[in-house]
Amino acid sequence: MVLGARPAPGSRSAVDCSGLAAARVERRARRPRARVPPASLFLPRLGPGLGGSRVRPRSAAAGPMAPQRRGAPKALEGSGGADRRRPTSAGSFLLSGKSGRAPREARRKWVRAGVLGACAALAGLLLWGSQGADDDGVTEVLAGRGEILAGRFIEVPCSDDYDGHRRFEGCSPRRCGRGVSDAVITQEEARRMRSIAEKGLALGGSDGGASILDLHSGALSVGKHFVNLYRYFGEKVQNVFSEEDFQLYREVRRKVQHAIAQAFGISAAALHLTKPTFFSRINSTAARTAHDEYWHAHVDKVVTPGRPRPAADRRALTSGASLPPVPSERGHACWATCRGSGGRPRLASTARGPVTYGSFDYTSLLYLSDYLHDFGGGRFVFLEDGANRTVEPRAGRVSFFTSGSENLHRVEKVRWGTRYAITIAFTCNPDHAIADPAVT
Numbered sequence: 171m172v173l174g175a176r177p178a179p180g181s182r183s184a185v186d187c188s189g190l191a192a193a194r195v196e197r198r199a200r201r202p203r204a205r206v207p208p209a210s211l212f213l214p215r216l217g218p219g220l221g222g223s224r225v226r227p228r229s230a231a232a233g234p235m236a237p238q239r240r241g242a243p244k245a246l247e248g249s250g251g252a253d254r255r256r257p258t259s260a261g262s263f264l265l266s267g268k269s270g271r272a273p274r275e276a277r278r279k280w281v282r283a284g285v286l287g288a289c290a291a292l293a294g295l296l297l298w299g300s301q302g303a304d305d306d307g308v309t310e311v312l313a314g315r316g317e318i319l320a321g322r323f324i325e326v327p328c329s330d331d332y333d334g335h336r337r338f339e340g341c342s343p344r345r346c347g348r349g350v351s352d353a354v355i356t357q358e359e360a361r362r363m364r365s366i367a368e369k370g371l372a373l374g375g376s377d378g379g380a381s382i383l384d385l386h387s388g389a390l391s392v393g394k395h396f397v398n399l400y401r402y403f404g405e406k407v408q409n410v411f412s413e414e415d416f417q418l419y420r421e422v423r424r425k426v427q428h429a430i431a432q433a434f435g436i437s438a439a440a441l442h443l444t445k446p447t448f449f450s451r452i453n454s455t456a457a458r459t460a461h462d463e464y465w466h467a468h469v470d471k472v473v474t475p476g477r478p479r480p481a482a483d484r485r486a487l488t489s490g491a492s493l494p495p496v497p498s499e500r501g502h503a504c505w506a507t508c509r510g511s512g513g514r515p516r517l518a519s520t521a522r523g524p525v526t527y528g529s530f531d532y533t534s535l536l537y538l539s540d541y542l543h544d545f546g547g548g549r550f551v552f553l554e555d556g557a558n559r560t561v562e563p564r565a566g567r568v569s570f571f572t573s574g575s576e577n578l579h580r581v582e583k584v585r586w587g588t589r590y591a592i593t594i595a596f597t598c599n600p601d602h603a604i605a606d607p608a609v610t
């Protein structure tokens with residue numbers, strides 16, 4: 171949240187420290203603006219004027235995260251102005267003598283103390299405001315909840331994260347960016363996907379605010395741990411998920427895969443589903459374990475080979491075979507910034523933040539509930555120097571991006587309600603491909 175305090179007109183003379191606020195506003199104005207990458211066309215078939223549209227800066231009145239201004243404290247009463255109005259004739263001065271000067275001195279001291287106090291309060295307010303600021307102060311909406319996007323794509327320069335990995339020409343990102351579309355998945359498909367998530371997660375659920383269900387590996391949050399639902403519930407699972415559910419899942423994956431391929435100008439056949447691909451359910455319950463901490467800034471892809479690989483941590487989760495049949499701390503899943511014992515990041519990290527899923531080349535999210543209707547908070551935020559760009563979830567909205575550190579991101583804490591989504595990840599490396607889930 172931004173507290174771009176600006177003194178009320180006229181208050182400058184009353185509280186002479188208003189320069190503090192002015193300096194802050196000026197500092198903000200001087201801050202290097204976010205690099206605005208050139209927009210490029212996305213889904214050109216979907217209609218003129220919509221592909222490649224640029225992010226519209228959020229207006230001050232646009233919503234809860236719009237920069238807010240607060241007026242400076244009211245002018246102090248009884249300050250120098252009142253003093254100056256007092257009679258200053260020699261006669262009265264002589265009459266009052268020393269005894270008249272003393273209270274004036276005292277008043278001056280009080281006024282000085284008052285001004286200092288107001289300055290301190292203002293400085294404190296500014297400091298507090300900057301600490302609570304939404305990352306770097308400026309927030310722009312990349313995809314608003316009220317918009318229905320046929321396709322919006324923003325190109326960003328690729329990071330060098332891909333250089334340390336085997337390249338697959340025609341697939342590994344040469345062109346990086348992020349896209350959002352409300353035209354890939356229908357409302358009905360989103361509703362049915364959500365009902366798959368609901369019934370699966372109803373079998374378990376984290377004690378903290380964040381639960382996952384991975385239909386590939388079978389990982390399901392239960393309490394403070396995870397179980398392999400295929401083993402834990404055995405054949406009963408077949409009564410929970412139907413063949414139609416798995417068909418829908420495959421169809422949704424296929425559509426998202428094609429949308430990504432089209433946006434990045436690559437062949438859909440070169441993309442492979444990878445792990446972890448999972449449903450998430452987030453509510454405002456306080457985190458109980460590191461697995462519930464979904465809100466940290468992170469990069470989805472491992473940057474440097476040779477560093478601790480998150481894939482190793484996740485292998486247990488994503489290969490159902492090594493998951494124990496009962497809840498266990500071993501073989502756990504954790505959110506993108508899973509922490510090891512002692513609170514240290516368990517995963518490889520860069521100067522910009524922890525990094526996570528090594529095999530990801532393209533990350534996508536399909537949202538299954540609506541921001542501000544089903545839940546508050548929980549917006550997806552791309553973090554950039556000087557500006558953040560948010561995606562406000564909408565049921566059926568697909569957001570996708572190249573997984574390197576050009577797309578550092580986080581999810582805001584969910585404040586109320588329940589947020590459903592599915593993370594669907596793609597790799598260019600066939601060795602990291604996983605199959606669609608199926609009824610066995």
Ligand SMILES: O=C(O)CCC(=O)C(=O)O
Nearest residue numbers: 470506535550581591593
């Ligand atoms: O749910 C979201 O919006 C993003 C989740 C995410 O960043 C992740 O799974 O890596």
Ligand SMILES: [Fe+2]
Nearest residue numbers: 468469470506
């Ligand atoms: Fe992520």
